[in-house]
Amino acid sequence: MERKISALRIPDTVAREIEQRILEGSFRAGDRLPPERDLALQWGISRASLREAIRLLVARGLLTSRQGEGTFVTDRLDAGFTEPWQAMLRQHASVREDMLEFRHMLEAKAAECAALRATDDDRQRLRQCHERLEAAFAGDDLEEQVDRDVAFHQAIAEAAHNAVIGHLTASLLRLMRDHIRRNLGELVPIPEALSDLRRQHRAIWNAIDGRSPEAARDAAATHIDFVRRRLAESLRADARRESAHRRLQDA
Numbered sequence: 001m002e003r004k005i006s007a008l009r010i011p012d013t014v015a016r017e018i019e020q021r022i023l024e025g026s027f028r029a030g031d032r033l034p035p036e037r038d039l040a041l042q043w044g045i046s047r048a049s050l051r052e053a054i055r056l057l058v059a060r061g062l063l064t065s066r067q068g069e070g071t072f073v074t075d076r077l078d079a080g081f082t083e084p085w086q087a088m089l090r091q092h093a094s095v096r097e098d099m100l101e102f103r104h105m106l107e108a109k110a111a112e113c114a115a116l117r118a119t120d121d122d123r124q125r126l127r128q129c130h131e132r133l134e135a136a137f138a139g140d141d142l143e144e145q146v147d148r149d150v151a152f153h154q155a156i157a158e159a160a161h162n163a164v165i166g167h168l169t170a171s172l173l174r175l176m177r178d179h180i181r182r183n184l185g186e187l188v189p190i191p192e193a194l195s196d197l198r199r200q201h202r203a204i205w206n207a208i209d210g211r212s213p214e215a216a217r218d219a220a221a222t223h224i225d226f227v228r229r230r231l232a233e234s235l236r237a238d239a240r241r242e243s244a245h246r247r248l249q250d251a
Contacts, residue, residue, distance in 0.1 A: 002226060014053035022062060022073055023163040029075035029170075033063070038214045052217060096179060098162055100231060104224040107153065110169060111220035113160035113205055115213040121208055122159035128206045137188060137198060145188060146181045152201065155218075156208065183230055194231075 004210045021027045021140040032128065033054075054071055057063040060074040118126070138150040150173045157169035173180070185195040200223040207216035 011049050011056060013050035013148060014043070014049055015227045017043070018057060019062065023167075024161075025158045025166050025170075029073050031073045033071045033073070034068070037221075039201065040245055055250045096231065097228070099172065099176060100224065100228045103176070104228065105164065106169060106172065106223060107156070107224055108217045108221040110157045110165050111148075111208060112163075112213045112217035113214035114156050115208045115211055117161045118151060118159040118208055121225070122155075126155050126159060126205060126208060130201060133201060134198065137194060142181065142185055144189075145184050146177065149180060149184060150177065156204065159208065179231065187230065196226060218245045 018033075027033065034042075036050055036054075037049050040050045043050075048067070054063060054065070058065055058071075062074060063071050064074050065071045091151075114122070114126075129148070133145075133148040133152045136145045139145075153173060154166075154170055157166045160166065187197060200219065203219035204216060204223060207219050
């Protein structure tokens with residue numbers, strides 16, 4: 001955001017600059033934009049031009065202005081994907097399996113692209129995300145573990161430098177957050193399973209840091225396959241408990 005925008009350029013161009021930052025994840029859903037004064041100074045434009053650009057994006061549904069609070073990024077890019085699937089995911093086991101199959105394809109490709117395209121800043125951020133995930137796994141705060149796990153996988157998606165991959169991954173992780181919490185809640189207390197998780201995450205990070213796209217793709221695929229197997233086992237266990245409960249009620 002150090003690049004200056006000429007005062008002669010129209011608000012449409014300023015709006016595209018903000019859109020670009022939303023697409024690349026610099027401005028995320030729920031984020032408040034920096035103060036108008038700071039943005040106008042940073043880009044070398046008038047506050048009037050900036051306000052007009054913001055009005056354009058508000059009209060498109062990408063930003064929302066709250067009186068006395070500021071201007072915020074909406075979830076418009078993601079909401080259309082997540083909202084129709086929430087109930088389906090809760091009610092149909094097959095949809096959960098389909099989501100994991102899609103996550104397998106998406107995250108394997110994201111890791112491959114990240115290994116090819118990650119900048120030095122991306123790798124530094126990924127290193128920090130991995131270190132924080134390791135620290136969370138060493139503790140017993142499940143919500144912290146979920147947050148750090150999601151942040152690690154999202155950082156990989158953003159290091160792929162593909163706007164669609166980044167936003168689809170964010171939507172998918174948000175949609176599957178309850179299932180991530182459940183899986184981690186079951187796996188982390190088991191030393192062998194926790195060791196597997198740590199090894200898988202480390203393999204993904206090492207492959208990306210080492211710029212090895214095939215290794216990164218395979219490591220991500222191995223990780224999601226592991227999660228899929230664990231989910232299948234959990235679903236089978238749930239089915240057995242429900243069947244036993246019905247037999248008890250009918251006895």
